[in-house]
Amino acid sequence: MTDTLKIALAQLNPTMGDIAGNLALLRKARAEAAARGADLVIASEMVITGYPTEDLVLKPMFLEAAESALQALALDTADGGPGMIVGGPWRQDPTARPPLYGKVYNTAYVLDGGKVTTHRTKHDLPNYGVFDEKRVFGAGPLPGPVNFRDVRLGVMVCEDMWKPDVSECLEESGAEILIVINGSPYELDKTEERIQLAVQRVNETSLPVIYVNQVGGQDELVFDGASFILNEDNGLACQLPAFEEALEVTEWYRGPAGWTCNPAHREAPAGGMEPIYGALMLGLRDYVNKNRFPGVIIGLSGGIDSALTAAVAVDALGPQRVHTVMMPSPYTSQESLDDAAEAAQLMGIGIDSVSIEPAMQAFNTMLQPILNGAAAETNAGDTTEENIQARSRGLTLMAISNKLGYMVLSTGNKSEVSVGYATLYGDMVGGFNVLKDLYKMMVFDLARWRNQVLPKGALGPAGRAIPERIITKPPSAELKPDQKDEDSLPPYAVLDDILKCLIEGEESVDAIVARGHDRELVNRVWRMLELAEYKRRQACPGVKITRRAFGKDRRYPITNAFRGPA
Structure with missing residues (x-):
């Protein structure tokens, strides 16, 4: 029985659609991890293709290119070096032709010994904010653990960690370590939220969690990385930096209470601006x-x-x-x-x-x-x-x-x-x-x-x-x-507070007035917000920071006569 394991967290910056370039990134990470004695390399969600793929994943030749790269990467593992867990698309029926809605799966692959040994498909598909995975992906079943060199790993894909169903199923079916591969974009206060969700999963299962996140920009989304490991006592064993690529080889040992990660690189998350x-x-x-x-x-x-x-x-x-x-x-x-x-x-x-x-x-x-x-x-x-x-x-x-x-x-x-x-x-x-x-x-x-x-x-x-x-x-x-902006607009401190209530909070006029704002002003700002929708629909993309950015996060009709209760 294996009692020690070296697991590398590969926090990489893939480029959407650059499948050859992403394959090269993964090979480079594996070579570095191998030189440092790793047994397993874990990369992020859909790292083979980049993420989110949107409708690219419905194109058969895109899927074929991803599948070819995955097989090439799997062949690399025949050298006796580290195995890999990587994200990519999976077609249950490779002969299927468009339309492919619901016939492609967001998948975590296990590569070892020169082949794809098994895979697990994402069960909980996010369908809110910037995500509409139910549009293009099928939902996989509740997964069981995978066997990697005599260690039972509970592999999850991103949203699968946000609720208890998948982790509980993995724990009940014998998983020893939970592994989550992610494409989780940055938002204000998101890092702390991820940690707290991982703590909940640890508390429910008494299993350690490895969380590996993508880093890099993709259109309006920015993926911050900030990958981490929590031991079964909720101790933070590893915390990788935000907004930069990183590779960390962590050392694990099996004890009476299960698997534990020795202290590794821990970079305190930055705060403020x-x-x-x-x-x-x-x-x-x-x-x-x-x-x-x-x-x-x-x-x-x-x-x-x-x-x-x-x-x-x-x-x-x-x-x-x-x-x-x-x-x-x-x-x-x-x-x-x-x-x-x-x-x-x-x-x-x-x-x-x-x-x-x-x-x-x-x-x-x-x-x-x-x-x-x-x-x-x-x-x-x-x-x-x-x-x-x-x-x-x-x-x-x-x-x-x-x-x-x-x-x-x-x-x-x-x-x-x-x-x-x-x-x-x-x-x-x-x-x-x-x-x-x-x-x-x-x-x-x-x-x-x-x-x-x-x-x-x-x-x-x-x-x-x-x-x-x-x-x-x-x-x-x-x-x-x-001319001054305040000739046409209320003071920005007042305007920003009203806008946050209307946009991020979706609050009623009465609720905003109760915060101390003038009712006529609130109604005026609301009217301006709705009337400007046609402009925003034609605006260029930009970095998403808040929970409700204009674009995919907030999809309002241009023709819209709703003005609240009469």
């Missing part, structure tokens, strides 16, 4: 690199949103891959010009200047016959003229992007996008939005934090990155004389 900023950096870096953009271009306005976006971009990609443009209009203050220039200097990035005044005048001249003189030569007017300014800037950025190949970063925050305080085809243009899920007050908090801390893994300069005046001055779109 650090994990949020880390998620923004990783999400942007992977979106840019995995989509093979040489760099990014940002309209640097002298305001807080574009400054923080630039800081994250410099930290994620390095100054040499960040290009900025100041696009002044007649309403741009000298203060904004100076602040943008100082921000670029602090971050070590270049800044060009392109005046949009000629474009504004051209549009006014072009439109004057149709608008019956409403577009006056002085550029004074209503939101039509304001939007022309924003769209002139958007057109300018996209032209530079087309020539240089750099991706435009949109800079709107969640507060503004929520209430439609953004111009479609103007400041909303871009391929990615770093701040998309950040409320305005958090934007200020992150800017202050970044000025005090050089984030882990950052490629930007230490010290202040954002001029203090950018943080302290009243926010303004500068689309007309002496």
